[in-house]
Amino acid sequence: MNAPFQPESISLDQLKVGTRASISSIDWASLEESEAARLRHFGFDEGVNVEPLHLGPFGRDPLAIRVGRMTVAIRRSHARAVRVNLTA
Amino acid sequence: MNPLPLVAVAGSPNAGKSALFNALTGARQKVGNYPGVTVERHSGRLTLADGRPVELVDLPGAYSLDPASPDEAVTRDVLLGRQKGERQPDALVIVIDASNLDNHLRFALQLIELGLPTIVALNMVDLAKRDGLELDAKRLEAELGVPVIETVAVRKRGIAELRSELDDMLSAPACALTERVPTELIQLQRRARDIAKAAVVSESPVRRWTHLLDSVLLHPIVGPVILAAVLFVMFQAVFAWSEVPIGWIESGMAMLADGATNLLPEGALRSLVVDGVIGGVGAVVVFLPQILILFLFILLLEASGYMVRAAFLMDKLMHGAGLSGRAFIPLLSSFACAVPGIMATRTIDNPKDRLTTILVAPLMTCSARLPVYTLIIAAFIPDRSVGPGIGLQGLVMFGLYVTGVAGALLAALTLRRTITRGGGGGFMMELPKYQMPQVKDVVIGLYQRAMIFLKRAGTIILGTTILLWALASFPQAKPGESQVEASIAGKIATGIEVVVRPIGFNHDIALALLPAMAAREVAVSAIATVYSIDASDEEAASASLSERLSGRWSLATALAFLAWFVFAPQCISTIAVTRRETNGWKWPMFMVGYLFALAYIAAGATYWTAVALGL
Numbered sequence: 001m002n003a004p005f006q007p008e009s010i011s012l013d014q015l016k017v018g019t020r021a022s023i024s025s026i027d028w029a030s031l032e033e034s035e036a037a038r039l040r041h042f043g044f045d046e047g048v049n050v051e052p053l054h055l056g057p058f059g060r061d062p063l064a065i066r067v068g069r070m071t072v073a074i075r076r077s078h079a080r081a082v083r084v085n086l087t088a
Numbered sequence: 089m090n091p092l093p094l095v096a097v098a099g100s101p102n103a104g105k106s107a108l109f110n111a112l113t114g115a116r117q118k119v120g121n122y123p124g125v126t127v128e129r130h131s132g133r134l135t136l137a138d139g140r141p142v143e144l145v146d147l148p149g150a151y152s153l154d155p156a157s158p159d160e161a162v163t164r165d166v167l168l169g170r171q172k173g174e175r176q177p178d179a180l181v182i183v184i185d186a187s188n189l190d191n192h193l194r195f196a197l198q199l200i201e202l203g204l205p206t207i208v209a210l211n212m213v214d215l216a217k218r219d220g221l222e223l224d225a226k227r228l229e230a231e232l233g234v235p236v237i238e239t240v241a242v243r244k245r246g247i248a249e250l251r252s253e254l255d256d257m258l259s260a261p262a263c264a265l266t267e268r269v270p271t272e273l274i275q276l277q278r279r280a281r282d283i284a285k286a287a288v289v290s291e292s293p294v295r296r297w298t299h300l301l302d303s304v305l306l307h308p309i310v311g312p313v314i315l316a317a318v319l320f321v322m323f324q325a326v327f328a329w330s331e332v333p334i335g336w337i338e339s340g341m342a343m344l345a346d347g348a349t350n351l352l353p354e355g356a357l358r359s360l361v362v363d364g365v366i367g368g369v370g371a372v373v374v375f376l377p378q379i380l381i382l383f384l385f386i387l388l389l390e391a392s393g394y395m396v397r398a399a400f401l402m403d404k405l406m407h408g409a410g411l412s413g414r415a416f417i418p419l420l421s422s423f424a425c426a427v428p429g430i431m432a433t434r435t436i437d438n439p440k441d442r443l444t445t446i447l448v449a450p451l452m453t454c455s456a457r458l459p460v461y462t463l464i465i466a467a468f469i470p471d472r473s474v475g476p477g478i479g480l481q482g483l484v485m486f487g488l489y490v491t492g493v494a495g496a497l498l499a500a501l502t503l504r505r506t507i508t509r510g511g512g513g514g515f516m517m518e519l520p521k522y523q524m525p526q527v528k529d530v531v532i533g534l535y536q537r538a539m540i541f542l543k544r545a546g547t548i549i550l551g552t553t554i555l556l557w558a559l560a561s562f563p564q565a566k567p568g569e570s571q572v573e574a575s576i577a578g579k580i581a582t583g584i585e586v587v588v589r590p591i592g593f594n595h596d597i598a599l600a601l602l603p604a605m606a607a608r609e610v611a612v613s614a615i616a617t618v619y620s621i622d623a624s625d626e627e628a629a630s631a632s633l634s635e636r637l638s639g640r641w642s643l644a645t646a647l648a649f650l651a652w653f654v655f656a657p658q659c660i661s662t663i664a665v666t667r668r669e670t671n672g673w674k675w676p677m678f679m680v681g682y683l684f685a686l687a688y689i690a691a692g693a694t695y696w697t698a699v700a701l702g703l
Contacts, residue, residue: 034156034437038516040273041151043191053299057308058404062413062515064306068190068281071298071519073400073413078514 013079021084092143099183101149102520104211108241109146127162136255179205186216193280205257208236222289231283298521322385333377341370363620368553368613379455387533391525409497410504412515415445422452451496456608467634468646552603592648592695644698651694655687
């Protein structure tokens, strides 16, 4: 796991606004079925580029995330299921 | 009878599907319902070049054929020919947003697999170009294997081409449907991305305008301030802009009443027409301008893309009340009417979230309460200014709305901790790009709402008004006795009065409550009908309804009446739609019970506080 060429992987909710990253894995099992389906509909998939654009005014929740050419809103708790690699 | 060929218009949400549908069919649309579910069915007619008529149906927006909401289930079932009350479409128009190819192509690929004759409308190519996206439609056509037509629905670009392509397609002999081979969603998504990459000639950074606007409208401090301002302007406008048209309607009604009085001989018929029909229905139709202004705002907020931003801003607070930001749109629509609001809860995926939203939706102040509020406020609250641009009457109205919202949030919180406990709940929404609302689409929306309201005025309200007129007019009073007291309605009201006397309600109110079960605004026409029957001629000629009220009711009673209407579930349509949406009588009965209890307590508390304060 700690091989030197492995890029740094963090969860999507930790990613700073305006930082681009690529999805490395999604913990589908931690999501309810309909939530997982919705994320797939939005185009969440390994290798897809994401970028947090805005945060909700209260408690920095939900998050507005750019996925491909779309912007979607998801809650922080769901963003935790998505791991991303920072792109150089 | 051979039914018309049916063409379904399908696509992902925010692809501009309804705009395209409007461009193809014009204003000649029918709004109905799919049987058994409360998903609206929008259909319209299109005439092909050779004069053949075709029926077009606008399917609910969906991301895929694997539904995550009841709306999407209808879309799937219609397309697979499994939807009750709908024949299988003969052809398909798939609408995709040119600037969101990689996502929308996934659903398009899934639909093309169905094997129906299909055309793809590559919509909003102008906005894609504005976004710096250059597309190759021919390449896309080759990859997809079906005709692709570039369209800009709101400017009618590509509509003629689409129509002639449909013509060719429906003239060709029908081919047999291929059995659907379900392909993995992820596979489709990856193929969609590959095709999108191939079709894009050049691209530059995405959605500069939308991003710029969002950085202001979704700003953690500025965003909520703007939202509050938008809502405040909306409610002030409902009053300020409606004054003039209301005046026109009132004078029109007065002319009608004069005309009828001159034409008809003195007696029961004249009383029925003038007091019952014109007086009763007129008292409700007068509120059409306010309802249209409210719907205008809601339609504009929806069409511009701001409504979803409002949901985004409100999600955390809604979450605090046990709801999701998605509930914000149904609840905001409930300000117009709880019926479309409750129907809009279909977009909430989580069943417990959805049930809670349905149960509290009637607490949002719907437009049918406006007539009641306006009448009482005009009669009892002085029309003076309490600050620059802020009238006291408007402020009281705003307070009533806020009370309803607070009541809804508290009720949701309580329900979520008790009866509708459990379920994760979530908030997942697409934030579409901002768009200038199109006059045509807004006008069609307003027209449909106005028709629904006028139909109600012409049926439920007219019917109950006439019934009430009859109950209040017979038996005839003996000389020296009040007509209303002597009538059947008077006797019934005396019975109700026993129950509502402790919360400060008088005989008139008891009389109005019963017919107001049909629809809240009937309370106004009921009071109007009763007073015009009861009034002596010279009084009737001079005093307006609100002037007569302020002479008869105490301020404490009026305030208690307002408090009652904030909570009371007086609307048969709402109860009926709740029954349909929850599949049974259990939840509507529960809703009616808890709301009446709240109404009784609120009116009582208001009355006794006001009396104690010496009002």
